[in-house]
Amino acid sequence: MLNVALPKGRLGETVYHRLAAAGFECPSILEKNRRLTFENEEKGVRYFWVKPSDVGIYVERGAADVGIVGKDILLETKPDVYELLDLGLGKCRMCVAGFADFYDDRERSLRVATKFPKIAAGYYESVGRDIDIIKLNGSIEIAPILGLSDVIVDIVETGNTLKENNLAVLQEIVQISARFICNKVSYQFRHAEIERMKDGLLQAEEARQAEKE
Ligand code: PRP
Numbered sequence: 001m002l003n004v005a006l007p008k009g010r011l012g013e014t015v016y017h018r019l020a021a022a023g024f025e026c027p028s029i030l031e032k033n034r035r036l037t038f039e040n041e042e043k044g045v046r047y048f049w050v051k052p053s054d055v056g057i058y059v060e061r062g063a064a065d066v067g068i069v070g071k072d073i074l075l076e077t078k079p080d081v082y083e084l085l086d087l088g089l090g091k092c093r094m095c096v097a098g099f100a101d102f103y104d105d106r107e108r109s110l111r112v113a114t115k116f117p118k119i120a121a122g123y124y125e126s127v128g129r130d131i132d133i134i135k136l137n138g139s140i141e142i143a144p145i146l147g148l149s150d151v152i153v154d155i156v157e158t159g160n161t162l163k164e165n166n167l168a169v170l171q172e173i174v175q176i177s178a179r180f181i182c183n184k185v186s187y188q189f190r191h192a193e194i195e196r197m198k199d200g201l202l203q204a205e206e207a208r209q210a211e212k213e
Contacts, residue, residue: 001039001041001045001046002044002045002046002065002066002197003046003048003063003064003066004019004046004047004048004065004066004068005048005064005066005067005068005069006048006068007049007051007052007055007067007069007070008049009052011052011070011089011090011178012049012052012068014089015087015089015178016030018087018201018205019047019201019204021204021207021208022200022204023043023200024040024043024045024197024200026038026039026043026045028040036048036049048064052069052070053073053076053077055067055068055073056069056073056074056077056079056081056181057079059079059081059182059183060079060080060081061183062185062186065183066084066181066182066183066186067180067181067182068178068179068180068181069178069179070090070176070177070178071174071175071176071177071178071179072092072116072119072176074181075094075116075118075119075122075174076117076119077118078118080184081181081184082182082184083179083180083181084179084180084181084182084194084198085180085198085202086177087180087205088177088178088205089177089178090176090177091175091176091177092155092157092177093155093157093173093174093175094119094153094154094155094156094173095153095154095155095169095170095171095172096112096123096153096169096170096171096173097141097151097152097153097154097156097167097168097170098144098150098151098152098167098168098170099144099166099168100167100168102150102151102170104129106129109131110132110150110151111131111134111148111149111150111151112124112131112132112133112134112149112150112152112153113134113135113136113143113144113148113149113151113152113153114133114135114140114153115135115138115140115154116154117133117135119153119173119174120133120153121133134148140154141161141162141165141167142165145165145166145167152167153173155176156169180198180201182194
């Protein structure tokens with residue numbers, strides 16, 4: 001059995017459909033219940049749902065042979081894994097955002113609220129700006145509104161959350177999308193199976209694109 005860590009939520013479901021189209025279906029996964037593991041012996045695959053930010057840990061430690069995870073999580077948690085494929089799903093941008101007329105007074109340290117302290121620290125270090133990181137766990141957009149921070153570093157997908165809170169993108173840091181990752185030891189010992197899954201994912205995407213045209 002190839003153990004596959006899927007990120008719980010909308011991205012995970014989209015990814016599962018891509019894996020099913022690639023020949024690794026496991027229909028019981030779509031039943032509405034609280035189970036977390038599902039297997040299809042015939043296809044040699046076992047799926048489990050984990051919190052998106054934990055996918056890298058499962059794969060790094062070999063509890064999962066492969067997994068699907070956002071590039072944001074990879075950049076933030078830096079797991080020791082191979083990144084095999086950009087799935088082109090879950091596309092969004094990591095950005096600095098704040099009030100559109102925000103003026104950065106470089107005499108003061110900049111207060112940055114974020115769920116991604118490492119990405120934020122790395123970005124501001126690269127531009128030589130001192131910052132004070134305020135680590136939050138969600139609803140980041142509220143921080144500048146309440147004066148808790150000057151700006152935020154966060155994911156922007158449609159831009160609706162920023163717009164509806166009168167905020168704007170001030171800088172784009174990096175483009176994000178879902179990646180197919182692999183445990184380093186598994187890649188050595190289960191190479192053929194993992195490559196078959198990777199190729200299947202690629203072909204499923206090509207077939208989907210061709211259908212759209
Ligand atoms: C994410 C992100 C933004 C929002 C961006 O939040 O942190 O708040 O989505 O999406 P948009 O550009 O399409 O509006 P999420 O839904 O994960 O909630 P949380 O960070 O508040 O937990």
